[in-house]
Amino acid sequence: MLVSEYDDVIRLEPTDHPDRRQGAFTESWMIGNAVNGGVVMAAGLTALRQHLSTDPQEVAEHIDPVVLSAYFMTASAPGPFTATTELMRAGRRLTTGQVSVWQDVDGEPTERMRAIASFGNLDGADTYRQSTPPDLPPPDECVSAQQAPPDFLRHNHFLDRVDIRLDPATAGWAVGKPSMRGLIQGWLRLRDPREPDTTMLALALDAFPPVAFDLGLYGWTPTLEFTGHIRRRPAPGWLRIAINTENVGGGLMEEDARIWDSAGSLVAQSRQLCGVRPA
Amino acid sequence: MLVSEYDDVIRLEPTDHPDRRQGAFTESWMIGNAVNGGVVMAAGLTALRQHLSTDPQEVAEHIDPVVLSAYFMTASAPGPFTATTELMRAGRRLTTGQVSVWQDVDGEPTERMRAIASFGNLDGADTYRQSTPPDLPPPDECVSAQQAPPDFLRHNHFLDRVDIRLDPATAGWAVGKPSMRGLIQGWLRLRDPREPDTTMLALALDAFPPVAFDLGLYGWTPTLEFTGHIRRRPAPGWLRIAINTENVGGGLMEEDARIWDSAGSLVAQSRQLCGVRPA
Incomplete structure (x- = not known):
């Protein structure tokens, strides 16, 4: 099976706790001395969506992240991470939850990033008005x-x-x-x-x-x-x-x-x- | 003592829990059928700043909110509310925490808004570059x-x-x-x-x-x-x-x-x- 390195870095393993998943950052995603923050967010969003989709209140079609707000507390390093997640509100249009990404530092769980995010369904979303794309050379x-x-x-x-x-x-x-x-x-x-x-x-x-x-x-x-x-x-x-x-x-x-x-x-x-x- | 209605609506009373404060929204701040969201955020920020300032790790000068991200789950109503708060990270430049504003609905605690916010000190902040203010009539x-x-x-x-x-x-x-x-x-x-x-x-x-x-x-x-x-x-x-x-x-x-x-x-x-x- 062909798995992209992107799919690999956001792949999560379940644990005994429904609100906890494990993954691993690799050196492939480093920028300077840290794992790229966008990768941390994509992995966190994936964990949160997996958690929310197991909740009986969840609208099953809420598979697209629609909004996320992430706070970066410490720089992520290559190695294992744990994502802890929480359902905040299951609504008709949006399901909202929270996720934290943790890594062990000298045996201490250390919070790397915390985000709140809402998921919905963007299938067929229409455009009434939008920012003009820039002209770019090919x-x-x-x-x-x-x-x-x-x-x-x-x-x-x-x-x-x-x-x-x-x-x-x-x-x-x-x-x-x-x-x-x-x-x-x-x-x-x-x-x-x-x-x-x-x-x-x-x-x-x-x-x-x-x-x-x-x-x-x-x-x-x-x-x-x-x-x-x-x-x-x-x-x-x-x-x-x-x-x-x-x-x-x-x-x-x-x-x-x-x-x-x-x-x-x-x-x-x-x-x-x-x-x-x-x- | 002259207290403004704004100071009144963001005034909080301590409880037996260091991470819990109580206040009250009044009809004065309603817009349509809800308490204005900006008032809910200002009250929540005030509760969070009060909590963070009691933490021994906190840099005492971090009195200005610098960034906040708020998710609105249900509309706030006039009446008492409880703000629950948490320190996430005390840094040299910024202290970051989380606050939720709750109200009782039919005896059930109901989360109105959850926000993550960072506080710092904006005293004497310089301006290197900024958006041009619009021309307005007086x-x-x-x-x-x-x-x-x-x-x-x-x-x-x-x-x-x-x-x-x-x-x-x-x-x-x-x-x-x-x-x-x-x-x-x-x-x-x-x-x-x-x-x-x-x-x-x-x-x-x-x-x-x-x-x-x-x-x-x-x-x-x-x-x-x-x-x-x-x-x-x-x-x-x-x-x-x-x-x-x-x-x-x-x-x-x-x-x-x-x-x-x-x-x-x-x-x-x-x-x-x-x-x-x-x-």
Whole structure:
């Protein structure tokens, strides 16, 4: 059976407790010194959906994450993790619950991320009005993350798992020429032969390089809080992504992301609050 | 002692449990058939801050809410409520915790809202880059909510507590002429002699009429999830607010809000996911 590395990292094993599942992060998903936050969210969402679907109150069709708010407390490391989950409310349109991802640190259970999320059904969701997708050169005319220096890629295995192609007009920061607009645009797909779904969009919303780079802020911008809205099931193919920021100060900034699918439909958007640390 | 109605509704009484506080919502804060969600968030934040400040790990200066994500499960009613709180992580820059607001319904404790929030210290926060505040006519040349029909005001006591002045260019929807841009702008202050602070901004972010009205969608748009970022302590005086939406479909829409203080600084922004129900 062909299993994609993405499906592998979000695969969970049941335990004796209906509200507890186990999985493992691998080095393949590391970005810098941590497991990519989007992967932690996708795994947490998967655990929560599995739990909610076992609840007798649950509407069985609530299989799509519609909104999630995640707080990152400590950086996730490669190795086993436990996801603990709770049903908060089973409604007709949405089912809402909470999930925490834990890892052992020196034998102590340590909370990595806690999220609240609501699930619904996005099958056939109509579009009354939506943000206009950006004009982008085709993926083959964009800048691949694979063109980054080998030393950089060695510490960012995540970029072997996700194929990111940046619009050259918003990639000048990579050669020390940020546009100072606070904007990065481009394409994304998994390198696995695996089409996007609504859970994978949570990963995609947090997969681009930090938008701070385009302001010449090359330091660490850790995600403190992340909220994503998933609005449609994505069509197969490349995702078109734009991230931007408007407000930087007090050691904090927001990063907004929007994703359109290959059919041009807005499928997800997010806002995160990041810390801004000097390089 | 002069106590403002706002301070009154967020006042909490301790209980025998350090993680449980009691308060009461009053009819003064109702909008339609529910207590305004912003008031529920401000009360919840106050309870959480009080709890966190009693923890020995807590950094005492973390008195400003910096980010909160709230999920609304059931509509709050006038009457007593209980806020239960939990410390999640005490860090050097931020302290993070969780709060739930409960009310008894037919003798059953019922969760109204659950939020995760981080507190820090925004004293002297600098601004490196910010969204440009909108040009607005002065408050006296704007449309007051008090000009709404008396029958409407009778069911929305909230509008007696909060002084909202809408830019006439974005208030056409009130006379059946929505601009169809998905934009409402104007001014806000409490009617109490009470200047804004960082907790009150959570209320202000959710106080304007639904932006859906400016798209001619006059139905109910209940907040499902609300995330606010508080970025600076507001200067005294009127707050300048702009709300907008870009993505409507599948029975859902986002509503973004931004607030600038009287000095023109961006002090807070939010995004919420709302349901869109036919009128």
